[in-house]
Amino acid sequence: MHKKPIVYPYIPNSAPETKAAMMKEVGVTDPMQLYEEIPEHLKYTQEMKLPEPILDEYSIRRHTDEILGKNKTCCEYLSFLGAGCAQHFVPAVCDEINGRGEFLTAYVGESMGDHGKWQALFEYCSLMGELMDMDILSIPMYDGGQAASSSLRMANRINDRKKVLVPASMSPEIFTIAQNYLNSVPAPEIEIVKIGFDSNTGLMDLNDLKKNISADVSAVFIENPSYLGFIETQAEEIGKIAREAGAEFIVYTDPISLGVMEAPANYGASITCGDYHPLGLHLGAGGCQGGFIATHDDMKYISEFKDLMFGLTDTLQDGEWGFGEVLFDRTSYGSRDKGKEFTGTSTGLWAITAAVYLSLMGPRGMEEVGTTIMQNCQYAAKKIGELPGVKIQFSSPSFKEFVVNFDMTGKSVAEINKHLLEFKIFGGKDLSKEFPQFGQSALYCITEVHQHKDLDKLVYALQGVISC
Amino acid sequence: MARQKKLLRDNYHQARWDESIIFELSVPGERGVLVPLACPGVVSQVGDGVSAIPANLRRKKAPALPEVNQMRVNRHFYHLSQETLGTDVTLGISEGTCTMKYSPKVQEHMAARHPGIVNVHPLQDPETMQGMLEIYYQVEQFLKEISGMDAFSLQPGGGAHGVYANASMIRAYHRARGDNNRTEIITTMFSHPCDAATPNTAGFKVITLMPDESGYPDLEAMKAALSERTAGIMITNPEDTGIYNPRIEEYVKAAHAVGALCSYDQANANGMLGIHRAREAGFDMCHFNLHKTFSAPHGCMGPATGAIGVKEFLKPFLPVPRVEFDGQKYILNSNYPESIGKVRSYFGNANVVLKSYMWIMQHGAEGLKEAAICSVLNNQYFMKKIAAIPGIVIWYAKGKRRLEQVRYSWEKLKQDTGVGTDDVNKRIVDFGIEHYWTSHHPWVVPEPFTLEPCESYNKEDLDEYVEVLQQISKEAYADANFVKTAPHKAASHRPTHEAIDEAELIAVTWRQYQKKHGKK
Numbered sequence: 001m002h003k004k005p006i007v008y009p010y011i012p013n014s015a016p017e018t019k020a021a022m023m024k025e026v027g028v029t030d031p032m033q034l035y036e037e038i039p040e041h042l043k044y045t046q047e048m049k050l051p052e053p054i055l056d057e058y059s060i061r062r063h064t065d066e067i068l069g070k071n072k073t074c075c076e077y078l079s080f081l082g083a084g085c086a087q088h089f090v091p092a093v094c095d096e097i098n099g100r101g102e103f104l105t106a107y108v109g110e111s112m113g114d115h116g117k118w119q120a121l122f123e124y125c126s127l128m129g130e131l132m133d134m135d136i137l138s139i140p141m142y143d144g145g146q147a148a149s150s151s152l153r154m155a156n157r158i159n160d161r162k163k164v165l166v167p168a169s170m171s172p173e174i175f176t177i178a179q180n181y182l183n184s185v186p187a188p189e190i191e192i193v194k195i196g197f198d199s200n201t202g203l204m205d206l207n208d209l210k211k212n213i214s215a216d217v218s219a220v221f222i223e224n225p226s227y228l229g230f231i232e233t234q235a236e237e238i239g240k241i242a243r244e245a246g247a248e249f250i251v252y253t254d255p256i257s258l259g260v261m262e263a264p265a266n267y268g269a270s271i272t273c274g275d276y277h278p279l280g281l282h283l284g285a286g287g288c289q290g291g292f293i294a295t296h297d298d299m300k301y302i303s304e305f306k307d308l309m310f311g312l313t314d315t316l317q318d319g320e321w322g323f324g325e326v327l328f329d330r331t332s333y334g335s336r337d338k339g340k341e342f343t344g345t346s347t348g349l350w351a352i353t354a355a356v357y358l359s360l361m362g363p364r365g366m367e368e369v370g371t372t373i374m375q376n377c378q379y380a381a382k383k384i385g386e387l388p389g390v391k392i393q394f395s396s397p398s399f400k401e402f403v404v405n406f407d408m409t410g411k412s413v414a415e416i417n418k419h420l421l422e423f424k425i426f427g428g429k430d431l432s433k434e435f436p437q438f439g440q441s442a443l444y445c446i447t448e449v450h451q452h453k454d455l456d457k458l459v460y461a462l463q464g465v466i467s468c
Numbered sequence: 469m470a471r472q473k474k475l476l477r478d479n480y481h482q483a484r485w486d487e488s489i490i491f492e493l494s495v496p497g498e499r500g501v502l503v504p505l506a507c508p509g510v511v512s513q514v515g516d517g518v519s520a521i522p523a524n525l526r527r528k529k530a531p532a533l534p535e536v537n538q539m540r541v542n543r544h545f546y547h548l549s550q551e552t553l554g555t556d557v558t559l560g561i562s563e564g565t566c567t568m569k570y571s572p573k574v575q576e577h578m579a580a581r582h583p584g585i586v587n588v589h590p591l592q593d594p595e596t597m598q599g600m601l602e603i604y605y606q607v608e609q610f611l612k613e614i615s616g617m618d619a620f621s622l623q624p625g626g627g628a629h630g631v632y633a634n635a636s637m638i639r640a641y642h643r644a645r646g647d648n649n650r651t652e653i654i655t656t657m658f659s660h661p662c663d664a665a666t667p668n669t670a671g672f673k674v675i676t677l678m679p680d681e682s683g684y685p686d687l688e689a690m691k692a693a694l695s696e697r698t699a700g701i702m703i704t705n706p707e708d709t710g711i712y713n714p715r716i717e718e719y720v721k722a723a724h725a726v727g728a729l730c731s732y733d734q735a736n737a738n739g740m741l742g743i744h745r746a747r748e749a750g751f752d753m754c755h756f757n758l759h760k761t762f763s764a765p766h767g768c769m770g771p772a773t774g775a776i777g778v779k780e781f782l783k784p785f786l787p788v789p790r791v792e793f794d795g796q797k798y799i800l801n802s803n804y805p806e807s808i809g810k811v812r813s814y815f816g817n818a819n820v821v822l823k824s825y826m827w828i829m830q831h832g833a834e835g836l837k838e839a840a841i842c843s844v845l846n847n848q849y850f851m852k853k854i855a856a857i858p859g860i861v862i863w864y865a866k867g868k869r870r871l872e873q874v875r876y877s878w879e880k881l882k883q884d885t886g887v888g889t890d891d892v893n894k895r896i897v898d899f900g901i902e903h904y905w906t907s908h909h910p911w912v913v914p915e916p917f918t919l920e921p922c923e924s925y926n927k928e929d930l931d932e933y934v935e936v937l938q939q940i941s942k943e944a945y946a947d948a949n950f951v952k953t954a955p956h957k958a959a960s961h962r963p964t965h966e967a968i969d970e971a972e973l974i975a976v977t978w979r980q981y982q983k984k985h986g987k988k
Contacts, residue, residue, distance in 0.1 A: 008835055010570050012926035013842045022927060026848040031841045034848060035743055037712040037869055044745050048613045053832030057574050060830050068584025070599035072592065081589045084813060091501045093542050099580055100549035101556030107566055107766035108905065109553055113482065113897035115959035116551030117768045123490050126978035130531045135980040139769065142625035143813045176809040184671025185639055185699070186648035233522045260518045262525045285600050286590030286814030287771060297980055299971050311968040312975045315961040321489065322963030326974050332665030334909050337674040342665035344628025345759065349767030359490050359541045360500030363530035368503045374517030375506035382513065397520035417593065429591050452507035
């Protein structure tokens with residue numbers, strides 16, 4: 001029996017009448033004749049083994065809902081996971097704007113028909129520039145790991161030196177991304193040296209830094225606030241040491257800290273970078289990250305950005321804003337392998353979202369959110385640190401995250417986190433593999449979304465778990 | 469008089485809100501949103517919290533962000549969205565090589581609203597995100613079948629990022645074999661710039677082959693370039709011209725003969741689903757753009773996913789963690805010591821992967837093939853109509869059938885009228901159609917434009933597009949200056965500086981603009 005052809009709603013010309021008319025128009029009687037340029041033996045003649053399709057919209061929604069329903073979420077559960085992807089308050093307007101179909105489905109159009117996109121991304125750069133107290137940003141990057149990695153390569157191109165110093169306490173995730181990115185053929189392009197840190201404070205070992213700094217060092221890279229949550233209180237001095245050696249001082253920062261913490265530019269950073277995920281984006285199972293790099297207004301730096309830059313200018317109509325491409329030939333779109341690194345589709349929609357977020361928050365919002373995070377974080381650390389056998393690893397002040405050591409409880413983080421699930425709590429990230437020197441330690445993330453009762457619930461649950 | 473049905477939107481005008489820059493909307497004291505403050509019980513225990521920050525690291529001057537009430541912020545960004553031609557409102561046929569297909573709303577709604585993805589943390593215990601991992605695992609199985617490769621990673625955050633990861637794996641593969649002399653990668657001029665730029669970033673010397681007079685990469689030149697120094701070839705097929713290279717196997721065989729790996733850039737795969745696979749063509753690795761071929765939207769340049777596929781012998785080099793199924797549950801496995809490590813944090817853009825999962829599930833094998841066939845049918849129908857428009861020429865491959873796209877040329881129009889592709893591209897938005905994609909640089913085909921009428925567009929959409937091009941051609945021959953001063957009805961006019969290369973003109977942020985130009 002001849003099967004009735006399916007007309008797919010997303011493939012309008014699958015309607016048999018139209019399809020037949022168009023085939024006639026192009027002079028084929030069998031669709032495979034469209035492919036006469038592909039040699040027969042290179043054609044795939046079998047049927048792909050894919051599941052039977054779910055054709056109707058209701059059923060695909062139902063099917064997907066059932067799969068996603070297997071996930072536990074950070075709404076049902078109280079979550080203290082962060083490590084670069086923290087749960088923050090997302091204003092409704094952020095979702096409203098990134099759900100606008102015009103933004104969601106636009107791509108690479110020019111600045112006239114896509115004027116709004118160009119302006120929104122220009123505003124993203126402008127708003128981030130205020131937060132960083134720096135003048136130059138490009139459109140965004142994949143994530144913080146990419147931003148850190150590209151910052152290190154920018155430094156290398158600026159001073160033609162081939163060694164970078166990074167703290168041994170840095171995010172292992174970002175370190176791994178950077179390690180691949182600084183690699184080359186046959187040997188690494190840029191050598192990465194890890195500088196030691198004090199296990200009681202988390203702070204960089206300045207003697208080790210001084211031992212390793214030299215005229216060969218391209219950049220000194222720090223995180224502030226750091227992956228492990230502590231604030232690098234010696235940042236200014238580290239910057240001075242870097243500068244005196246003629247190296248770039250790169251600071252990887254958390255943008256949501258910058259309403260209360262100083263912009264790295266003001267304690268000597270020549271390149272600021274990070275991940276703007278905290279600015280109005282959901283967790284999204286890790287799919288809402290976005291990287292940024294900022295520098296001062298100096299051609300030495302501007303010329304080394306790898307991604308597109310949208311410049312504000314005039315138009316032929318008096319009094320109208322227009323936009324142009326800035327130094328297009330920097331990019332691989334303009335110059336292929338002669339461009340700076342490579343550019344491509346990254347995270348435009350999330351950058352527009354971050355622009356909405358910063359526009360809503362304003363200076364006071366940013367100060368308040370930073371303050372709430374500091375307060376909640378200190379409260380949680382104080383209460384958790386009072387539990388028997390539990391120690392807050394670092395004595396330094398921290399922002400948003402801190403390390404909790406459970407060694408004296410006789411329990412592993414894995415066991416504790418398993419138990420916490422029974423309280424509907426996702427405990428902090430297990431650090432025992434990444435930082436074995438801290439034994440059974442976990443990285444707890446506390447933000448403005450945590451209320452007093454949430455923190456007390458965590459303390460109560462932890463108490464129960466460690467004493468059982 | 470009643471309106472007659474017509475395709476050409478000659479009465480169209482885009483929204484032109486004459487919108488201020490957000491900083492110009494600032495009114496001191498206004499608030500856009502109030503944020504949660506610490507509860508009194510917290511404050512009573514820890515005080516102001518911020519005193520813990522040493523004085524030299526305390527923010528001294530508040531960031532000069534604008535102060536704007538919420539309605540105005542919302543309205544501002546609504547205006548900007550209305551001044552943007554996304555595929556939801558225009559014919560994305562314009563952006564050739566980009567496969568601007570319809571992104572079904574049911575997928576969007578699930579990805580953007582379902583708490584089972586929106587509120588999932590990537591570091592949750594895998595047992596608490598089995599659904600997410602199942603989606604990843606299944607999409608990997610689908611792509612294996614579609615390409616014939618043996619393993620996939622969905623970690624890279626974009627197409628170029630995927631190609632970069634492939635270049636990194638080529639490096640890792642040769643190094644693992646102790647072969648440190650393979651320092652070169654060969655690509656072709658009509659392959660995407662990332663096929664040249666990413667291997668360069670990965671540390672290779674890049675050799676780019678120019679097309680021969682028929683538009684194919686020059687096979688003899690490639691054979692001459694291959695040597696024991698060649699680490700790999702990274703090429704597209706069909707190339708951005710839409711021309712399928714029927715001798716593709718010979719390129720692959722020649723590369724394999726000197727011990728090089730072959731990486732297939734499959735950004736242009738939309739016309740070949742179920743028809744032609746990387747495996748049969750002999751490639752060792754490939755990549756797909758989930759945001760193109762597999763329907764996830766482009767989001768003003770991301771988020772996106774470059775799915776990278778490899779044959780079994782390259783699997784150890786894929787990024788980690790890998791999503792695996794142990795027979796009972798899904799797990800994250802990072803135990804691949806030869807892996808290149810990571811290119812993207814966590815496991816990539818889960819929302820993009822989810823949309824592609826749903827799209828593939830709604831089509832199945834037969835539907836994917838139907839999408840491919842209709843995209844090629846659309847393209848050949850479209851090309852026939854466009855070829856008849858005065859001023860347009862089509863380079864290369866006379867009489868041959870192109871696959872999913874064509875690189876056209878306004879070379880003749882330029883000679884006849886002085887109106888070139890950049891001018892037409894500005895006029896086209898006056899009819900409600902997105903600016904088209906000309907070509908990557910350099911322009912080997914003069915006055916180029918590249919159109920890709922993928923399966924989402926019906927015959928009337930194609931006919932509308934053709935009418936617009938006809939109209940502009942007619943205008944160019946009648947009144948060249950009118951086209952050269954377009955757009956006339958877009959959200960904004962021609963910028964005074966489309967290319968800004970002088971330091972004194974560069975203003976990539978509002979603060980930089982103000983320093984250089986003062987208030988407008």
